[in-house]
Amino acid sequence: MKKLFFIIIVIFIISVTVLLFLHLYGEYKENIQKENISQNKEVIEEEHEPTIEEKVQQDIQSMSLREKIGQMIVVAYRTLDYTDELDNILKNVKPGGFILFGENISTYEKTTEYIKNVKSTASIPMLIGIDQEGGRVQRIKNLSDANVLEIPPMYSLGKTGDVKLSENVGRVLASEIAAFGINLDYAPSLDIFSNPNNTVIGDRAFGSDYQTVINMALPFAKGMEQEGIIPVYKHFPGHGDTDADSHIELPVVNKTKEELYNNELLTFKAAIENNAQVIMVAHIALPNVTGDYTPATLSKNIVTGILREELGFDGVVTTDAVNMSALADNYSLEEICNLSINAGIDMILMPEDPIEAVNIIEGLVQNGKITEDRINQSVERILKLKYNNNLFDEVELNKNNIGTQEHIDIINEI
16 A cells, blocks of 8 residues: 555656656747747848938928928138038038038038038038039139049040940049049030030030930940049030020920930930939020920020929939029029929029028928928939938048049040
C-alpha cells in the first residue's frame, strides 16, 4: 500500500513538473515571437524611408497659406551688402528663391557670405539663381579676386556644331557658379534667332534654326545638371522672332499656333522629352494664338493649354522678371499675380515689392479669386524640384573650381 502511494506521489510530481515546464516553455516561445515581431517591425520602420512624394505632402500639410505663397516668390535685391531691409524681406516673405545680379558680387568671400546669409533665413532651402548664359549675360564677371572666365556667346558655341563641347561648356559654367552656392541658372535660351532685327535675343541663342538649338542647347543643359545646377529653359514659347525688347515694351509675335509648332515649340518639346525641370515663360503677345494681346506669362491658353496640356510639361513654370516694362507698364501687381497664377505659373520672378506680392496673393486666395488647391499644385512642384536636386543636403563650396586651366582650355575650343 505504501509502495503504491509513493508511486502516485512520484507520478503527480512528475506530471506537475512537466506541466510547469510546458507552461514556462510556452511563455518563453510567446515572448520570443513577440520580440521577433517587434524587432521586425522596427527593422521595417527603419527601412521605410519616406518617398519624395510623402515628404512633399508632409511639408505642405505643415505649412501655412502664407508660407506656401512665399515658395512661389523669387526675390531680387541688388546690393553688395546684406542689409536689415533685405533680412526683413526674406524673413517676412520666406521666398522659394533668390536671384543674384552683378550688383551682389564683389569678392568671393563677401559674395559667398552674402548667399550664406540669404540661405540662413529659410527653413525650406531656397533656389539660389543667377543669369549666367555666356556672352553679354555673365553676372559673375564682377568678381574682383578670382580669374573669372569670359565665356563667348552661345551663338558662337552653336556654330561649332560640337555637341560634346557644348556639354563641357555647360559643365564648366555650372561648376564655376556652383562654387558660390548657386544651384539654379536661368539658362539656356531655347529661342531661335530667326529675326535679324531682334536685339533682346540675338547671339544669346544657340542658332538660327531649331535643329541647331536642340542639338547644342540640350547637351549644354545636361552638362549643367552634372555639376548640380538646375537649368531653366527660356523663353517659352519663343522670343527669337520678335523685334521689340520685353524689358522696354510688349513684343508681339503674329505667328499662328501651327507655325509655332513647326518651329519655335520644337525646341521646348525636345527639352521636355529630355526631362526639363524648369521652363520660363516670356512676356510676349501672340494674338493669332490667344485671340488677344495678353502676354504669354498671363495667358492660361499658353501656360496651361499649350505648355502643360499639349506638351505635357509638369515641372516648374516661372515667369520672366515681372518688373519688366512689358508687364509692369500695363498691369498692376495684383493683376500680374492673379492672372499668372491662374494661368498656371508656379514661381513669380522679381516682383518689385515681394512682401506686397505675398499680401496680394493671400488676399486673392481669401477672396476666392485663386484657390488654395491651385497654390498647393505649385508648391508641390517647387518642393519636388528641391528634393530631386538635393537642396536639403549640405554643399561644400570650393573657390578652386573657378578659372581652372581645364576650364580655360575648354572655353578656348569655342
